Amino acid sequence: MIVLVAAFVSLALMNGGNAPGIQAGGAPPFEEMLKIDVHAHIFDEMPEFVEMLRRTNLRVVNICLYGNRPELLEPAEQRAELFYQKYRGRFYFASTFDLTRRNEPDYAKQVIEWLDKTFEAGALTVKIWKEVGMDLKTPGGAYLMPDDPLFDSIYEHLVKRGKPLTAHLADPIDAWLPLDPGGAHYTYFLKNPKWHVYGRKDVPSHADIIAARDNIMVKHPHLVVIGAHLGSMEHDLDEVAKHLDRFPNFYVDVSARTFVLHRQPAKKVREFFITYQDRILYGTDADKFTGGGVPSEEERVAFTEGMEKTYRADYQYYANKGTSTVGGGEVECLGLPCGVLEKFYHKNAERLMPALAER
Numbered sequence: 001m002i003v004l005v006a007a008f009v010s011l012a013l014m015n016g017g018n019a020p021g022i023q024a025g026g027a028p029p030f031e032e033m034l035k036i037d038v039h040a041h042i043f044d045e046m047p048e049f050v051e052m053l054r055r056t057n058l059r060v061v062n063i064c065l066y067g068n069r070p071e072l073l074e075p076a077e078q079r080a081e082l083f084y085q086k087y088r089g090r091f092y093f094a095s096t097f098d099l100t101r102r103n104e105p106d107y108a109k110q111v112i113e114w115l116d117k118t119f120e121a122g123a124l125t126v127k128i129w130k131e132v133g134m135d136l137k138t139p140g141g142a143y144l145m146p147d148d149p150l151f152d153s154i155y156e157h158l159v160k161r162g163k164p165l166t167a168h169l170a171d172p173i174d175a176w177l178p179l180d181p182g183g184a185h186y187t188y189f190l191k192n193p194k195w196h197v198y199g200r201k202d203v204p205s206h207a208d209i210i211a212a213r214d215n216i217m218v219k220h221p222h223l224v225v226i227g228a229h230l231g232s233m234e235h236d237l238d239e240v241a242k243h244l245d246r247f248p249n250f251y252v253d254v255s256a257r258t259f260v261l262h263r264q265p266a267k268k269v270r271e272f273f274i275t276y277q278d279r280i281l282y283g284t285d286a287d288k289f290t291g292g293g294v295p296s297e298e299e300r301v302a303f304t305e306g307m308e309k310t311y312r313a314d315y316q317y318y319a320n321k322g323t324s325t326v327g328g329g330e331v332e333c334l335g336l337p338c339g340v341l342e343k344f345y346h347k348n349a350e351r352l353m354p355a356l357a358e359r
Contacts, residue, residue, distance in 0.1 A: 026338050027319035027320070027341050028338065030056065030311075030312055030315045031055070031056055033341065033342070034345065034346045035057060035058045035282065035345045035346065036282065036345065036356055037059070037061065037282060037283055037311075038061045038226075038353075039063055039253050039256075039281075039283030040061065040063065040255075040283070040284060040285065041062065041065060041287045041289060042091075042287070042288045043076055043288065044294075045294070046295065046300045046304060048301055049300065049303065050087050050090055052307070054090065056311060058090075058311060060090065061092045061093060061094055061125075061283075061353075061356075062084075062091060062092070062094070063093070063096075063166060064076045064077050064094060065096060065127065067096050067131065068100060068135075070098055073096065073098060076289070077095060077096075080093035080094075081093065081121045081122065089358065092122070092124055092356060093123055094123060094124055094125040094126060094127050094166055095115060095125075095126055097154070098110070098114065099131070099136060102136075102144070107150065108150070108153045112157045115157065115158075116161075122355070124163070124164075124353040125163055125226065125353060126164075127166045127167075128151075128165060128166070128167050128168070129168050130168050130170060132144055132145070132146045132169065133145055133170060133208075133209040134170070134195070134197070143203070143204050145208075145209070146167070146169050146216060147213070151216075155216060155219075155220045155223050158223055159223050164225065164226050164251075164352050164353065165223060165224070166228055166253075167213060167225050167226065167228060168229060169209055169210070169212070169227075169232060170206050170209035170213070171206075171232060172260075173206050173233075173235050174186075175189060175195055175197050175198070175206070176198055178198055184234075184235075184259065184260045210232065214246075214247070217250060221249060223249060225247075225249060226251045226281065227251065227252040227253070228253055228283075229255055231243060231252045234260045234261070237269065237272045240252060241275070241276065251281060251352065252281070253280070253281040253282070253283040254280065254281070255283030256284065258284075258314055259326075259327075261317075262317070262331045266332035269334060273318075273334065274336070274340055277339075277340045277344065278348060279348070280343075281348050281349050282314075282345050282349075284307075284310060288303055316333060317331060317333050318344065319333075319334075319335070321333055322335075
């Protein structure tokens with residue numbers, strides 16, 4: 001790809017800067033860039049979506065959830081494995097583990113055996129979710145934190161197996177602040193009041209949960225941790241940078257946070273991406289799971305068209321120069337260098353999860 005882009009750039013210089021097929025900023029056209037969405041939850045059978053992935057040069061990592069809902073955990077895992085086998089090269093997946101048995105004496109052994117089965121089936125990484133730290137309790141009544149010794153042998157097993165931990169721990173800082181109609185996450189917390197913990201003195205603070213996540217990396221320095229949603233620190237890129245500097249085994253994805261980056265000065269965001277170009281991964285947090293039902297053709301088409309618009313809009317923001325219209329407003333694009341885009345969109349993911357590099 002770099003050789004191809006270099007040829008196009010040379011052609012552009014010979015033709016006064018107008019190379020065919022080159023985006024402003026020197027990036028290749030959308031379809032030519034391999035794009036890996038490392039953070040999605042798409043468990044509905046949708047041939048239209050698969051065809052869109054093929055046509056637009058996209059791959060998706062389906063992340064399993066439901067650690068505290070065993071009635072959904074195994075069906076989601078089975079669906080993720082099915083898609084991986086059926087649509088090889090388009091769908092990959094991340095597993096998770098049961099949290100409801102955490103007080104059983106052989107809990108860690110059970111989890112390790114379960115995870116090994118998922119790895120044999122193709123799981124690339126393992127997800128831990130915000131219910132750890134914000135919802136689940138220990139037998140003594142304290143909140144179960146992600147650095148609890150309960151998880152230590154599990155984390156060490158991930159190191160042994162060479163699997164990253166995808167960690168959505170804590171929520172945006174807005175969860176601990178008064179609801180603000182102008183806030184980036186106002187609509188989410190309005191619709192999900194359970195996770196809006198402002199005024200609740202019993203819930204650990206945002207800082208407490210982030211510190212517990214950091215302590216995982218202190219205790220397990222060889223464990224690769226991918227901080228989902230910019231590590232729940234999207235409100236402060238300087239803070240994200242401090243964590244990336246402190247922990248060489250820490251990475252972040254931008255899933256469900258590109259729109260937050262839109263609100264920040266483009267120059268600062270661009271500098272952040274260039275400085276930490278080896279540590280940031282692309283993702284959307286796309287979600288489509290009808291449960292026991294089957295989506296209609298209209299629902300499948302609408303979802304597919306909506307996701308293609310999202311993928312294209314994201315690429316325009318990250319790759320282009322100038323401005324872009326997003327949500328009825330103008331956003332200054334980043335115009336990231338081609339080499340940075342390649343790392344962000346696929347090379348970093350391929351390095352952390354080598355199976356993604358299969359062609």
